[in-house]
Amino acid sequence: MTDSKPKLDFASAAWIDEARVVLEDLVGRLGENGRSFSVCEIFANAPRHVAASGTAAWHFYIDGRTVRVGPGVANDVDVTIRADYEAALPAARLVYTAEILAERARARPAPSPGVSGDMSRAPAYLVELHNRLAVVTA
Numbered sequence: 332m333t334d335s336k337p338k339l340d341f342a343s344a345a346w347i348d349e350a351r352v353v354l355e356d357l358v359g360r361l362g363e364n365g366r367s368f369s370v371c372e373i374f375a376n377a378p379r380h381v382a383a384s385g386t387a388a389w390h391f392y393i394d395g396r397t398v399r400v401g402p403g404v405a406n407d408v409d410v411t412i413r414a415d416y417e418a419a420l421p422a423a424r425l426v427y428t429a430e431i432l433a434e435r436a437r438a439r440p441a442p443s444p445g446v447s448g449d450m451s452r453a454p455a456y457l458v459e460l461h462n463r464l465a466v467v468t469a
Contacts, residue, residue, distance in 0.1 A: 338469035341423050342374050342387035342416070344402060346468065351400040353463045354391055361456045362396035368453055369393065369408040374416040387416060393454065410448030426465045427458055 339346040369392040377387035390405035391398055425431070 336467045339467050340378070340381050341420055341468045342372070342377065342389060343381045346464070347389045347400065347402050349467060350389065350391070350460070350464055351398075353460050354393075354398045354400055357456045357460055358393055358398040359396055361454070362393060362398070363454075364395040366454065367392070367394045368410075369405070370410045370412065370453075371405045371408045372412045372414075373404055374414055374419055377416040381416075408448070409452060410446065410450055412443075413445045413447075420468075423468050424465050426462050432458065 336349075339349055369390065371388065371390035373386060373388040374382075375386055377385055379385065381387050386404075388404045389400070389402050390408060391400045392405075392408070
């Protein structure tokens, strides 16, 4: 018998709560004192049951071995990612395998037009955050 988590609507309150749990685990174990990084993701045209306003957003601030996670737009972050909700879903559900990561490293794609800031500063463990959320994203 497998212990699978229920699927959560991408960028919903429950999904953000799951992101908080995962980030607290990862940052607590793998965070580095003196290293900080913050992100805000903003998704336009979100379903009304996810975001009544039509814009779903969440953010996090890593500071060493602690993290703050919350819903909504934050402007004082290192990286801001803006995308259409439906267009972002396939990437949100994609688990990054070693092969996918190697291919991306070889391809060195141009920066995404929806990304502002320097993602190269992101801690490597954020790939695990993405993967753990991908498998529960509806």
